[in-house]
Amino acid sequence: MTDQQTPIPTEKExxxxxxxxxxxxxxxxxxxxxxxxxxxxxxxxxxSEASRxxxxxLSGLHPADFSDQIEQLSDEDRETLVSHAxxxxxxxxxxxxxxxxxxxxxxxxxxxxxxxxxxxLDNDDATQIIEEMEDEQREAVFxxxxxxxxxxxxxxxxxxxxxxxRLMQREFVAAPEFWTVGVTIDHMRExxxxxxxxxxxxxxxxxxxxxxxxxxxxxxxxxxxDAQISDLMETKLTTINQDxxxxxxxxxxxxxxxxxxxxxxxxxxxxxxxxxDDILEIVQTENTEDILALAxxxxxxxxxxxxxxxxARGPWLFINLLTAILASFVIAQFDYAISEIVALAVLMPIxxxxxxxxxxxxxxxxxxxxxxxxxTPKSAWRVVRREGLxxxxxxxxxxxxxxxxxxxWFKDVQLAGVAxxxxxxxxxxxxxxxxxxxxxxxxxxxxxxxxxxxxxxTVTDVVGFFAxxxxxxxxxx
Amino acid sequence: MTDQQTPIPTEKExxxxxxxxxxxxxxxxxxxxxxxxxxxxxxxxxxSEASRxxxxxLSGLHPADFSDQIEQLSDEDRETLVSHAxxxxxxxxxxxxxxxxxxxxxxxxxxxxxxxxxxxLDNDDATQIIEEMEDEQREAVFxxxxxxxxxxxxxxxxxxxxxxxRLMQREFVAAPEFWTVGVTIDHMRExxxxxxxxxxxxxxxxxxxxxxxxxxxxxxxxxxxDAQISDLMETKLTTINQDxxxxxxxxxxxxxxxxxxxxxxxxxxxxxxxxxDDILEIVQTENTEDILALAxxxxxxxxxxxxxxxxARGPWLFINLLTAILASFVIAQFDYAISEIVALAVLMPIxxxxxxxxxxxxxxxxxxxxxxxxxTPKSAWRVVRREGLxxxxxxxxxxxxxxxxxxxWFKDVQLAGVAxxxxxxxxxxxxxxxxxxxxxxxxxxxxxxxxxxxxxxTVTDVVGFFAxxxxxxxxxx
Numbered sequence: 001m002t003d004q005q006t007p008i009p010t011e012k013e014x015x016x017x018x019x020x021x022x023x024x025x026x027x028x029x030x031x032x033x034x035x036x037x038x039x040x041x042x043x044x045x046x047x048s049e050a051s052r053x054x055x056x057x058l059s060g061l062h063p064a065d066f067s068d069q070i071e072q073l074s075d076e077d078r079e080t081l082v083s084h085a086x087x088x089x090x091x092x093x094x095x096x097x098x099x100x101x102x103x104x105x106x107x108x109x110x111x112x113x114x115x116x117x118x119x120x121l122d123n124d125d126a127t128q129i130i131e132e133m134e135d136e137q138r139e140a141v142f143x144x145x146x147x148x149x150x151x152x153x154x155x156x157x158x159x160x161x162x163x164x165x166r167l168m169q170r171e172f173v174a175a176p177e178f179w180t181v182g183v184t185i186d187h188m189r190e191x192x193x194x195x196x197x198x199x200x201x202x203x204x205x206x207x208x209x210x211x212x213x214x215x216x217x218x219x220x221x222x223x224x225x226d227a228q229i230s231d232l233m234e235t236k237l238t239t240i241n242q243d244x245x246x247x248x249x250x251x252x253x254x255x256x257x258x259x260x261x262x263x264x265x266x267x268x269x270x271x272x273x274x275x276x277d278d279i280l281e282i283v284q285t286e287n288t289e290d291i292l293a294l295a296x297x298x299x300x301x302x303x304x305x306x307x308x309x310x311x312a313r314g315p316w317l318f319i320n321l322l323t324a325i326l327a328s329f330v331i332a333q334f335d336y337a338i339s340e341i342v343a344l345a346v347l348m349p350i351x352x353x354x355x356x357x358x359x360x361x362x363x364x365x366x367x368x369x370x371x372x373x374x375x376t377p378k379s380a381w382r383v384v385r386r387e388g389l390x391x392x393x394x395x396x397x398x399x400x401x402x403x404x405x406x407x408x409w410f411k412d413v414q415l416a417g418v419a420x421x422x423x424x425x426x427x428x429x430x431x432x433x434x435x436x437x438x439x440x441x442x443x444x445x446x447x448x449x450x451x452x453x454x455x456x457x458t459v460t461d462v463v464g465f466f467a468x469x470x471x472x473x474x475x476x477x
Numbered sequence: 478m479t480d481q482q483t484p485i486p487t488e489k490e491x492x493x494x495x496x497x498x499x500x501x502x503x504x505x506x507x508x509x510x511x512x513x514x515x516x517x518x519x520x521x522x523x524x525s526e527a528s529r530x531x532x533x534x535l536s537g538l539h540p541a542d543f544s545d546q547i548e549q550l551s552d553e554d555r556e557t558l559v560s561h562a563x564x565x566x567x568x569x570x571x572x573x574x575x576x577x578x579x580x581x582x583x584x585x586x587x588x589x590x591x592x593x594x595x596x597x598l599d600n601d602d603a604t605q606i607i608e609e610m611e612d613e614q615r616e617a618v619f620x621x622x623x624x625x626x627x628x629x630x631x632x633x634x635x636x637x638x639x640x641x642x643r644l645m646q647r648e649f650v651a652a653p654e655f656w657t658v659g660v661t662i663d664h665m666r667e668x669x670x671x672x673x674x675x676x677x678x679x680x681x682x683x684x685x686x687x688x689x690x691x692x693x694x695x696x697x698x699x700x701x702x703d704a705q706i707s708d709l710m711e712t713k714l715t716t717i718n719q720d721x722x723x724x725x726x727x728x729x730x731x732x733x734x735x736x737x738x739x740x741x742x743x744x745x746x747x748x749x750x751x752x753x754d755d756i757l758e759i760v761q762t763e764n765t766e767d768i769l770a771l772a773x774x775x776x777x778x779x780x781x782x783x784x785x786x787x788x789a790r791g792p793w794l795f796i797n798l799l800t801a802i803l804a805s806f807v808i809a810q811f812d813y814a815i816s817e818i819v820a821l822a823v824l825m826p827i828x829x830x831x832x833x834x835x836x837x838x839x840x841x842x843x844x845x846x847x848x849x850x851x852x853t854p855k856s857a858w859r860v861v862r863r864e865g866l867x868x869x870x871x872x873x874x875x876x877x878x879x880x881x882x883x884x885x886w887f888k889d890v891q892l893a894g895v896a897x898x899x900x901x902x903x904x905x906x907x908x909x910x911x912x913x914x915x916x917x918x919x920x921x922x923x924x925x926x927x928x929x930x931x932x933x934x935t936v937t938d939v940v941g942f943f944a945x946x947x948x949x950x951x952x953x954x
Contacts, residue, residue: 024729032855062713064732072856188698198736199695200677217694218676221665236539252501254761255541257754259675276753277734280760284731287764288845291771295841296834309867310874313838317871320834321878324827331826335819342812345822349808349829349938350801357773357797361790364772368765378509379549390786394794397787401798461826 028068031061035069039077042084058088067096075104082108091117095125103132111137115144118153122196123170124278127156164249165242167282168263168272171196174203175229177212182225200259200275204233209269211262213237239264242271246282251373253279290371293449294364296320319454327352327461334469337477343410344472347402347419351468354398355426355460362387362434363456367448370438377439384435391431392424399423414476422468426460433459505545508538512546516554519561535565544573552581559585568594572602580609588614592621595630599673600647601755604633641726642719644759645740645749648673651680652706654689659702677736677752681710686746688739690714716741719748723759728850730756767848770926771841773797796931804829804938811946814954820887821949824879824896828945831875832903832937839864839911840933844925847915854916861912868908869901876900891953899945903937910936 034057041051058066066088070078082089082105089109094102094117106114106129114133118126118141130138130153142150152170159165173195175184184202188195201214213233223232238256240249240263252258253276260275292298296316331338331348338345366383369375375383399420407416437455438448511534518528535543543565547555559566559582566586571579571594583591583606591610595603595618607615607630619627629647636642650672652661661679665672678691690710700709715733717726717740729735730753737752769775773793808815808825815822843860846852852860876897884893914932915925 024725028853062733064734068732068850071851072853074859185698189701195695195699197695198693200736216675217698218672218674221662221694221698222672224666248501254757255545256539257541259677259754276757277736280731280753280757283757283760283764287760287768288849291764291768291845292841294768294771295837297838297842306863306867306870309863310870313835313867314871314874316838317831317834317875321827321831321875324830325882327830328823328827332823335823338822339816339819342816345815345825346805346809346812348822349826349942350798350805352826353801353804353938354794354798357794358790360772361774361793364769365774368768372765373545374548376505376549382551386783386786390783390790393783393787394791397791398794398798401795405802461830465826 027065031065031069032072034058034061035073035081038085039080042080055085055088058085059090063090063092063096067093067101070105071098071101078105079108086110086113089113091120094129095121099128099132102129106133106137111140112144114141119145119149123152123156124167126153127166130157131161159242162246163242164240164244164246164263164274165271167246167278168240168242168274169196169278170272172203172262172270172273173199173201174205174209174211174270177204177206177228177230177233179229180225181220181223181227181229181232184220184229185225198275199273201273202229203262203270203273204229205270208267210267211237211239211264211270214262216259237262239268240274247286249274250279250282250286254283255373290367290449293447294367294453296453316454320457323454323458323461326458327465330462330465331469334465334473337469337473341415341472341476343406343412343415344469347406347415348465348468350402351419351422351426352461352464354402354423355430355464356457358391358394358427359430359434359456359460360453362391362431363438363452366435366438367452370442370448375435375439377443380435380439384432387431387435388428391427391434394431395424395427398427415472418468418471418475421471422464425467426464429463430456430460504542508542508546509549511535511538512550512558515562516557519557532562532565535562536567540567540569540573544570544578547582548575548578555582556585563587563590566590568597571606572598576605576609579606583610583614588617589621591618596622596626600629600633601644603630604643607634608638636719639723640719641717641721641723641740641751642748644723644755645717645719645751646673646755647749649680649739649747649750650676650678651682651686651688651747654681654683654705654707654710656706657702658697658700658704658706658709661697661706662702675752676750678750679706680739680747680750681706682747685744687744688714688716688741688747691739693736714739716745717751724763726751727756727759727763731760732850767844767926770924771844771930773930793931797934800931800935800938803935804942807939807942808946811942811950814946814950818892818949818953820883820889820892821946824883824892825942825945827879828896828899828903829938829941831879831900832907832941833934835868835871835904836907836911836933836937837930839868839908840915840929843912843915844929847919847925852912852916854920857912857916861909864908864912865905868904868911871908872901872904875904892949895945895948895952898948899941902944903941906940907933907937 034054038051038054038058041048041054045051070081070093073081078101086109089105114129114137118129121129130141133141145153155170156166173188175187179187199217201216202220203211204213204215206212213230213235214237215229215233219232220229238252238258238261240252240261242263242265253261253274258276260273262270263272263274265271296313298312298315334344366375369383402423403416403420406419407413433456437459438452441448441451511531515528515531515535518525518531522528547558547570550558555578563586566582574582591606591614595606598606607618610618622630633643633647650665652664656664676694678693679697680688681690681692683689690707690712691714692706692710696709697706715729715735715738717729717738719740719742730738730751735753737750739747740749740751742748773790775789775792811821843852846860879900880893880897883896884890910933914936915929918925918928
C-alpha cells in the first residue's frame with residue numbers, strides 16, 4: 001500500500017510545507033538523488049556493488065518518474081547514463097520521454113532492444129519513437145520486427161504527422177450485432193492476449209465492418225448474458241475520420257464527452273480507435289503550442305540549444321522589427337513637433353503601450369473563443385459590437401487618467417486634451433482589431449493563434465503614434 | 478447508422494469545402510436554422526403545429542449540440558426560448574452549458590424541474606449547476622430532493638471551489654481483496670442501478686476502506702471467474718487527496734497516464750474517484766485561464782457584457798499604465814538629448830519593442846516549462862545560462878540590423894553604434910528577465926502565468942529606453 005512510486009502523504013507531510021503536492025516534490029528529490037548517486041558510481045567504478053544496487057532501484061521507478069529525471073539531466077550526464085546502462089531505457093520509459101530527448105538517446109541504443117520495445121508498445125506509442133529515428137536505424141529496427149508488427153507500423157507512418165491515421169490505435173474490440181453479451185464476453189476471454197491492454201468500449205459493426213454503435217464495458221458487465229448486444233448498444237456514435245487533424249478530433253472528444261471513438265476510413269469502415277488518454281495528451285500539446293504561438297515562439301523544449309532558440313524565436317522578432325520600423329516611420333513624420341515639444345516623445349509610448357496591451361487582451365480572448373468554437377461568424381457581429389463598446393469605455397477611463405497625468409506633469413491643458421483624444425481612438429482601434437484580426441485570419445483558413453499578434457500590435461502602434469502626434473501637430477503647433 | 482447527430486461525412490461532403498470538419502459545420506448550420514425557425518414560430522404563434530414540430534426536433538438533438546446553439550443566442554432570444562419551452566432544458570443540456578449561461582437561465586426554470594435534473598445527474602455535474610443558483614432557489618431545489626441526494630450534494634459543496642472534494646464522483650465500485658473475479662462481476666450485476674453510469678476501474682480496498690490496488694474492467698473481463706482479484710490487481714496506485722487543487726490532480730493524471738484515480742480523505746480512506754473525462758475539462762479550463770492570464774485578462778466568456786469586460790481587463794491595464802509612466806520618466810530624464818537629436822525619439826520605440834517581444838517569448842516558454850514541471854529549481858541554472866546566451870546571439874543579430882537601418886536612415890555612425898549597444902543590452906536583460914521573473918514568482922508561491930508579463934515588460938521598457946538614451950547622451954552630445 002505504501003507504494004514507493006506514489007506514497008500517500010501522511011498528515012504530517014501534508015502540513016510540513018505550503019506546497020500543494022509535498023509527496024510529489026519529496027519523490028522527485030529522492031529520485032534525483034538516486035540518479036545522481038548512480039552517475040557518481042559509474043564515474044568512480046561502474047562495476048561496483050553500489051552501481052548495481054542503484055541500477056536495481058532505478059529499474060523499480062515508475063517510468064513516468066524515471067523519464068522526468070532523464071529529461072532533467074544535462075546532455076553529457078544523459079549520454080553517460082544511457083550508454084552505461086541502456087537496459088534502464090525500457091519501452092515504457094521511451095514512451096514517456098519527450099520527443100527531443102528520444103531523438104537524442106536513440107543512437108545510443110541497440111537495434112534489437114529498440115525492436116523489442118517497439119513491438120511491445122501499442123502502435124501509437126511505437127510510431128512516435130520510430131518517427132524520431134534516422135533512416136538507417138529505422139531500417140535496422142524494421143529488419144528485426146516480425147512482418148505483422150512491421151506492417152502495422154508502416155501503415156501508421158503513411159499518414160501525415162498529427163493526423164488521426166498515424167495516432168490511432170489499430171487494436172480494438174469489435175463485435176457483430178447478432179452476438180449476445182455472453183458470446184461477446186467469452187470471445188474476449190478467448191482472444192485474451194491479442195486484445196489491447198486497456199479498452200473501454202466494444203464497437204458493434206455491420207457486415208461491411210462499418211461501426212453502428214457501441215457498448216461500454218461497464219454496461220456489458222452489468223447486463224444479462226443472454227441479452228442481444230444490439231439491444232443494449234448506444235447508437236449515437238461520433239466517428240472520427242482517419243485523415244482528420246488531431247486538433248479537430250480533440251474538439252469532438254471535448255464536445256461530446258467521448259471516452260473513445262471509432263476511426264473510419266474513406267469507405268466508413270472501422271480502422272482503429274482513438275481513446276481519451278491520447279486526446280488528453282493532444283489537448284495539452286496543442287494548448288502549449290497555442291500559448292507559445294501567441295508569444296511568437298514556433299517551437300520549444302527544455303533540451304533546446306541556444307541556437308535552436310534563436311531559430312525558433314528569430315522569425316517573429318524579424319517581423320516585429322519590420323512593424324516597429326513602420327511605427328518609427330510614423331513618428332519620423334512628426335519629428336518637427338517632437339523637437340518643439342519634447343513632452344510628446346515622453347508621452348507617446350504610453351499611448352502606444354496601452355493600446356498594444358488592450359489589443360492583445362481583446363485578441364487573446366477572441367483567439368480562445370474561436371478555438372472553443374464560441375466565437376463563430378454567427379456571433380461575430382454581436383462580439384464586435386460589444387468589444388467596440390468595451391474598448392470605448394476602457395478608452396475613456398484611461399484617457400482621463402493619462403490626461404490628468406499629462407496636465408500635472410507638463411501643466412498644459414491642450415497637451416492633456418491631445419492625449420485624451422488619442423487614447424480613446426487607439427483603444428477603440430485596439431478593441432476592434434483584437435476581434436477582427438483573428439476572425440479574418442480564421443476566415444482565410446490560417447491559425448489565428450499564430451499570426452494575430454503582429455497585426456494587432458502594428459495597428460495599435462501605428463494608430464497610437466499617428467493619432468497622438470497628428471493631433472498634437474494640429475492643435476499644439 | 479446515419480445518425481442525425483453525428484453523420485459520417487460522405488466523400489463528396491469531405492471534398493466540398495476546404496474546412497476540415499464539413500460534417501460538423503453542416504450540422505451546426507442545420508441546428509442554428511432549427512433554433513431560428515423555432516424562435517420565429519414562438520414569435521408568431523407559440524401553440525402552432527410548426528412550433529410543436531420544432532420542439533420535437535430540438536429535443537432530439539445531442540445535448541452538446543443543442544447547448545452550443547443556446548450559447549450562441551443573444552440574451553433576449555435565449556430568454557424567449559427558455560421561458561417558452563423550459564422542457565427543452567433537460568438535465569443533460571444543463572450539464573453541457575457554460576456556467577455563465579446556466580446562471581442566466583436558472584431563474585427561468587421551475588424548482589421541481591431543477592430538482593429532477595440535479596438528482597438525475599452525477600454529483601459532480603449536479604454540483605456545478607447548484608453552484609450557480611441564488612440562495613433562495615437553492616433552498617427551494619434542496620427541499621424537493623430526497624435526503625440522500627441532498628446529503629451528497631451538501632457534502633460536495635463543503636469543499637472549496639476547484640478542489641477535488643467538490644469535483645470528485647462519489648459513486649464508485651470498490652471490492653475487498655478476498656473476492657474472486659466471479660464474485661465481483663456478480664456483485665456488479667446485482668447492484669446494477671446504483672453503480673455510476675460509466676466506470677473503468679474497480680478499486681480494491683482493505684478492511685479500513687483504504688485503496689490498495691485497482692483492476693481495470695478490460696482485465697477483469699478477460700480473467701477467469703475463480704481468480705482472486707488481489708492476484709490480478711495493479712498495486713502501483715496513484716491516489717488524489719480530496720483537498721488537492723484541480724490543477725495538481727490534472728498534473729498527476731497527465732504524468733502517470735491515469736484513466737481514473739481514487740480520491741482519499743485525511744485518513745487515507747477512499748471517498749470518491751476522479752475520471753479522465755473530468756480531467757480533460759479541467760485541463761482545457763486551466764489552459765484557457767493561463768492563456769488569458771498571460772495577456773492580462775482575469776476572466777472571459779462570450780456572454781460577458783461590455784461592463785464585465787472592463788472589469789476583467791481594467792486592473793491589468795491600470796498596472797500597465799503605471800509601468801508605462803515609469804518608462805516615460807526614464808525618457809523624461811533625457812529630454813534634452815531628444816530635443817537635440819529627434820532621431821532618438823524615432824528609434825527608441827524599436828529598441829523597447831524588440832526587447833519587450835524577446836522578453837515575452839522567453840517568459841512564455843518559461844511559464845509553459847514551469848507549468849509542465851520541466852523547468853525546476855534543479856534545471857533553472859542551465860536554462861538561465863542558455864537563455865542568456867540565446868538572448869545575446871539574438872541581440873547581436875538584431876543589433877546589426879538596427880544599426881544598419883539607423884545608419885542608412887540618419888547617416889550617423891555614432892547613432893548606429895548607440896543603437897547597436899542598446900539593442901544587445903536590452904535583449905540580454907529581456908532574456909534573463911524572461912526566465913528569472915517567472916521562476917521568482919513561482920518561488921513566492923504565486924502563479925507565474927498571472928503576473929510575469931508586467932514585470933518583464935517593465936524591465937525591457939526601462940532598460941531599453943535607459944540604455945539607448947543614456948548611451949546617446951554620453952556619446953552623441
